[in-house]
Each structure stands twice: as structure tokens, then as C-alpha cells.
Amino acid sequence: MIKFSALFMLITFLGCDSSGSSTDNGPVVTPPVTVPPVVKLTDDELLDVVQKQTFAYFWDYAESNSGMARERYIPQDPSFDQNIVTTGGSGFGLMAIVSGMSRGYISKAQGADRLNKIANFLNTAERFHGAWPHWINGTTGRVIPFGTKDNGGDLVETSFLVAGMITVREYFKNGTTEEKAVAQKFDTLWKGVEWQWYTNNQNKLFWHWSPNYNWEMNFPLEGYNECLITYVMAAASPTHAIAPAAYHEGWARSGGIVSAKTKYNLPLILKHNGAEEFGGPLFWAHYSYLGLDPNQLTDKYANYWDLNTNHTKINYLYAVANPKNFKGYGANYWGLTASYSRNGDGSIGYDAHMPSNDKGVISPTAAISSIVYTPLESKAFIRNLYENYKTETWGVAGFYDAHSQHYQWTAQRYLAIDQGPEMVMLENYRTGLLWQLFMNAPEVKQGLINLGFHSGKYGF
Structure with a gap:
């Protein structure tokens, strides 16, 4: 000028x-x-903007004492639940920090310092036969009950955390003295999980154990849902491994997990628990697969790339069909999964959105975290939200957790378990980094082999 x-x-x-x-x-x-025209971001520029902003959840808005991921963050009320940290969401956060270092959002020295803080905190936090609880007080390390009887070990959340630990270990294992020390701390922590204890002497894993209520919650891990990674981690343990029979008889229900159903001419492949017509919420295609690479991954029950791609496309095609006529649903506005939701009175609640439980609420994490399966459809969603609904949906840590064009409503808050998969799957789509680190861990390979998996991509 x-x-x-x-x-x-x-x-x-x-x-x-x-x-x-x-x-x-x-x-x-x-x-x-x-007036010069507004220059649209290229696809790669747009993805980087979203990935970097989402990373802030795990870096700028983490719990200050522990370094762990807060369960939730509400920009308008940052003190709300500020000391509640989440085990599984922190596992996603470990992978996010690896991605952040790789992309230069932070230095490796900064990342190593934060990860060392997290490892030290987890070493002193309450554990139950090696498993961490769902929620922990980030100040004291004491369990915060997720429910009355859910005041002990949470094996599924622990498996999400452990997958992140292994990813960090693999990233740092050949690094500086400081990086190797962090890698060793996480290696020791994950090897302390007593997976075999959580079979309760049966051929299946159980989600919870409480020192006060023992096995009263009685929640066996049977497929299909988000818990595949729990069996993989349990089979991979060099110290407390489960027998393969727990996977085949428990998770796969002696073959009963297999489905012959189709939707929109796409095979569902496996029976989605309680959602056998369309498949379950899309986080089932995300949580287990942040480190576990479904590309060319098979066992005698499924081709896991086909399983997740079909699940995602069915969810997408449902939005395009829009049988309930919700405003906005279509090719660039889709994605149903568990997230904050809108109650009937307009207040904020929580719900597991899916085609069989559609409340007119779209969860950005659903389409964004599916980018590895549906890149064109996911990028169309991201661009639509960023360019046309940014003032409503965009905040300090990326896209807010839930949005509804139909009700002109936004949940202006964040959840760790939703922001984490966005960050990690964007990285996997762009470089495959987290998949490569996790899948090349020798214990992971051996665990998958023990369960009867094959991967053409990773040579087993």
C-alpha cells in the first residue's frame, strides 16, 4: 500500500x-x-490450521500440575472441572504431542519436558492392579469416581493411555539422553498393567474393577465397539499377557461378532453392539485405530480397513439421505458420534449420536477424525464449517464439540476424547506418523500375531 x-x-x-x-x-x-478477493486456503493449509488449533487443547489448556488432558474445557468458564483429567483422552494427547513435535508446533525439548511431567504424575497416581481410573484428580493423583461403583481401574481407558505411551516410547527411544529417559519411564508404566487380572479368571476381559465393589459392574468387553485396542494391548503385554482364547471367545464371541448385514449396499462386516442396522457412533472407527493401522489389517473376522470405511460411508450416506429432514444435513455437513448434545429444552447434554439415535446434532470430530477413510467427504465438511460457519463453530482449541444448523445451536466447549482423534487422525492422513510408530513396536506386532492378525503393510 x-x-x-x-x-x-x-x-x-x-x-x-x-x-x-x-x-x-x-x-x-x-x-x-x-477490494482484493479472499484467498481460500489450500486443502493442506486448511488441514494444518485445524490441526494446529486443535493441538492447543493438549498443550495450552492441559491441566497445569499433571500435564494431563483435562476431561473438558469450557472457554467461557475455564475453572469448570479444571482439575479433572481423563486417562483415555490423555492417551490421545500423548500422540497429539508427538505430532506437535514432529510438525514443529513445539520443540522436542518442550515436548520431552511435558511428557516427563505426565510420566512422573502417572507413576504416583492411583492404580488398581496396574490400571488407572477413568478420571483422576490432576492435583492429587487420586481417583475421581466416574460413577458410584466406577471408582477403580478402567481397563479400556487404560488401553487408550497405554497406546499413547508406546507411541511416545517409539518416538523417543533413539533420541537424546533426556528423551530416552522419558521413553523408559513410559515403558515401565505400561508394563505394569495387569491385563490378565481383568479377565476375572474367564476367557474375556472386563472393563472395570473396584477395590470396594470388585466385579459388580460386570461389563465384559464383547465386540464390536471401541474396545478392540484393549485386547491388542492385553495380548501385547510382555509381563501380563492374556491368552488368545480371551480374544476369540470373549471379544469375538466365538465367531458371533460377524455380521452378514448391509446398508446402502455396504457390508457392515461385524455386528455393532446395539446398532446393527447402520453401525454405531463413529468414534468406534477412531479410538482403537489412532495407533492401530487398519490398512491391510485382517484377521479371520474382518478386513479392518473395509470395516471402518464402510462404517464411515454408511454414516455419511445417512446424512445425505437425511430421513428426518434436519436442516443442513448433506454432503458437506455430516458426522454422528458421541459428543455434547442438545436436550429437548435446548440445554447442553451428552449423547451417543448415530443414525439410529439422530438428534439433529453434528459432531465435528466425527467427520474430521474419519479423514483417513473418507478424505474427500471429510475435507468438504471441514471447509464448509471453516468457511461458512466459523463464527459459530471455531474457538481457541479448534472446532467446538457439537453444532446444529437445524436448531441454530452450538456447544461451545471441548472434550479431550473428541479433540484427540481429530489431531491424531489428521496426522495419520497427512503422514501416517502415529500408525508407523505404534505398529512397528515389537510388542504390538507380537500381540497382533498372537491374536491371529495379519498386516500386509507391516509384514506379518
């Missing part, structure tokens, strides 16, 4: 007086002022 003084000198030089008329050639015609 030409400054005013320079512009005046230029006018004088061209023979114009201050009245705007030429001394030689008549009046000067002032060119029209044109």
Missing part, C-alpha cells in the same frame, strides 16, 4: 495540483478502489 505522503508526491510528479486536475491534460480520473 502506498502511504499518503508518497501518493501526494506521485500526483505532483505527474503534473496534478492538489485539486485533482492536471495542468496539461484535464482532470485526472481516479481509478476505482478494488
Whole structure:
């Protein structure tokens, strides 16, 4: 832009007086002022903006004492539940920090320092036969009950955390002295989980154990849902491994996990618990697969790439069909999964959105975290939200947790378990980094082999 003084000198030089008329050639015609067009971000620029902003959840808004991921963050009320940290969401956060270091959002020294703080905290936090609880007080390390009887070990949340630990270990294992020390701390922590204890002497894993209520919650891990990674971690343990029979008889229900159903001409492949017509909420295609690479991954029950891609496409096609006529649903506005939700009175609640439980609420994490399966459809969603609904949906840690065009409503808050998969799957889509680190861990490979998996991509 030409400054005013320079512009005046230029006018004088061209023979114009201050009245705007030429001394030689008549009046000067002032060119029209044109506003430069808004330059749209390229796809890669857009993904980087979203990934970097989402990373802030795990870096800028983590719990200060522990370094762990807060269960939730509400920008309008940052003190709300500020000391409640989440085990599973922190596992996703460990992977997010690895991605952040790789992309230069933070330095490796900064990442190592934060990860060392997290490892030290987890070493002193309450554990129950090696498993951490769902919620922990980030100040004291004591369990915060998730429910009356849910005041002990949470094996599923622990498995999400452990997958992150292994990823960090693999990233740091050949690094500096400080990085190797962090890797060793996480290696020791994950090897302390007593997976076999959580079979309760049966051929299946159980989600919870409480020192007060023992096995009273009685929640066996039977497929299919988000818990595949729990069996993989339990089979991979070099210290407390489960027998393969627990996977085949418990998780796979002696073959009963397999489904012959189709939707929109796409096979569901496995029986989604309680959601056998369309498949369950989309986080079932995300949580287990942040480190576990479904590309070319098979066992005798499923091709896991086909399983997750079909699940995602069915969810997408449902939104395109839009049988309930919710405003906005379509090719660039889709994605049903568990997130904050809108209660009937307009207040904020929580719900497991899916085609069989559609409340007119879209969860950005659903489409964004599915980018590895549906890149074109996911990028169309991201661009629509960012370019057309940014003022409603965009905040300090990326897209808010839930949005509804139909009700003109937004849940202006965040959850660790929703922001984490966005960050991690964007990285996996762009580079495959977290998949490569996790899948090349020797214990992971051996655990998968023990359960009868094959991966053409990783050579087993």
C-alpha cells in the first residue's frame, strides 16, 4: 500500500495540483478502489490450521500440575472441572504431542519436558492392579469416581493411555539422553498393567474393577465397539499377557461378532453392539485405530480397513439421505458420534449420536477424525464449517464439540476424547506418523500375531 505522503508526491510528479486536475491534460480520473478477493486456503493449509488449533487443547489448556488432558474445557468458564483429567483422552494427547513435535508446533525439548511431567504424575497416581481410573484428580493423583461403583481401574481407558505411551516410547527411544529417559519411564508404566487380572479368571476381559465393589459392574468387553485396542494391548503385554482364547471367545464371541448385514449396499462386516442396522457412533472407527493401522489389517473376522470405511460411508450416506429432514444435513455437513448434545429444552447434554439415535446434532470430530477413510467427504465438511460457519463453530482449541444448523445451536466447549482423534487422525492422513510408530513396536506386532492378525503393510 502506498502511504499518503508518497501518493501526494506521485500526483505532483505527474503534473496534478492538489485539486485533482492536471495542468496539461484535464482532470485526472481516479481509478476505482478494488477490494482484493479472499484467498481460500489450500486443502493442506486448511488441514494444518485445524490441526494446529486443535493441538492447543493438549498443550495450552492441559491441566497445569499433571500435564494431563483435562476431561473438558469450557472457554467461557475455564475453572469448570479444571482439575479433572481423563486417562483415555490423555492417551490421545500423548500422540497429539508427538505430532506437535514432529510438525514443529513445539520443540522436542518442550515436548520431552511435558511428557516427563505426565510420566512422573502417572507413576504416583492411583492404580488398581496396574490400571488407572477413568478420571483422576490432576492435583492429587487420586481417583475421581466416574460413577458410584466406577471408582477403580478402567481397563479400556487404560488401553487408550497405554497406546499413547508406546507411541511416545517409539518416538523417543533413539533420541537424546533426556528423551530416552522419558521413553523408559513410559515403558515401565505400561508394563505394569495387569491385563490378565481383568479377565476375572474367564476367557474375556472386563472393563472395570473396584477395590470396594470388585466385579459388580460386570461389563465384559464383547465386540464390536471401541474396545478392540484393549485386547491388542492385553495380548501385547510382555509381563501380563492374556491368552488368545480371551480374544476369540470373549471379544469375538466365538465367531458371533460377524455380521452378514448391509446398508446402502455396504457390508457392515461385524455386528455393532446395539446398532446393527447402520453401525454405531463413529468414534468406534477412531479410538482403537489412532495407533492401530487398519490398512491391510485382517484377521479371520474382518478386513479392518473395509470395516471402518464402510462404517464411515454408511454414516455419511445417512446424512445425505437425511430421513428426518434436519436442516443442513448433506454432503458437506455430516458426522454422528458421541459428543455434547442438545436436550429437548435446548440445554447442553451428552449423547451417543448415530443414525439410529439422530438428534439433529453434528459432531465435528466425527467427520474430521474419519479423514483417513473418507478424505474427500471429510475435507468438504471441514471447509464448509471453516468457511461458512466459523463464527459459530471455531474457538481457541479448534472446532467446538457439537453444532446444529437445524436448531441454530452450538456447544461451545471441548472434550479431550473428541479433540484427540481429530489431531491424531489428521496426522495419520497427512503422514501416517502415529500408525508407523505404534505398529512397528515389537510388542504390538507380537500381540497382533498372537491374536491371529495379519498386516500386509507391516509384514506379518
